Amino acid sequence: MTAQTYLAYDYPLLSAFWTMLWFFLWIMWFVLLFRVVLDIFRDDALNGWAKTGWLIFVIVLPFLGVFVYLIVRGKDMGRRERTQAHAQQEAFDSYVRRTAAGATHPSSADELTKLSELRTRGDISDDEFRRAKELVLAGHGAGAGASAGGGPGTAPGPADH
Template identity: 65%
Template sequence: MSDNVYLAYDYPLLGAFWTILVIALWVWWFILLFRVIADIFRDDALSGWAKAGWLVLTLLLPFLGVFIYVLARGRSMGARERRHVQAQQEAFDQHVREAAGGTGRRSEADELMKLSEIRARGDISDEEFRRAKEKILH
């Protein structure tokens, strides 16, 4: 029974604040580290050897490597990120357009317009046009 029992009130509020701050800083640090590594691979202007050098520097000396990378190439990181996001958005928009156009049902107006074009060319008679029009509208 001589064991010490630690209760919640034995941990001061300032200690909890510092613990939360340290955890948040570590999370932000890892986010920055992975963003730098992703930027190294994303940059088409860097040669393979330059990418390998930056990667080795950021992995062997992470704090110093990330600091140097952000100082040397940080300004263009945002531009590369914007280009990457725009390319993703354009690819998504194109996919949506293809999916909507390829499987979507044509409207009655589109079908009637195509039918009237066929009649204007003389490929169908007025009676065939009337029957097809009734079929579309009903």
């Protein structure tokens, strides 16, 4: 038989299982190492020297450094991660609220389109359209024309004709 044939017989299923287990543990170790390093930089309670000391300890003696860090400071790692996630969620929610609030105010083009439709239907006169258009273009909005008498959305009175 050739060498390739012997390889299949010399590598039992249990060996494949142990290889996969060690590979999985190795990946988990790197995930844990990176989480510890990120937590060192995330913690505002540590000053620069303490962060440097922990980082050197974790890099020079990685297994011992990570295990000691988890024993000494591991209890607060979850709290710091939740605090950061909460702050990110609040920032996102605030951004969404600001963006949505900006979308509720119609643009000048939208207001002019509505004014044009009102004039086309005969709800406002040409003079009322001209005054409301001037207000929209000046940045005061069409709502200000309504309070001045005879703006959009109001029925034309006898004095408007």
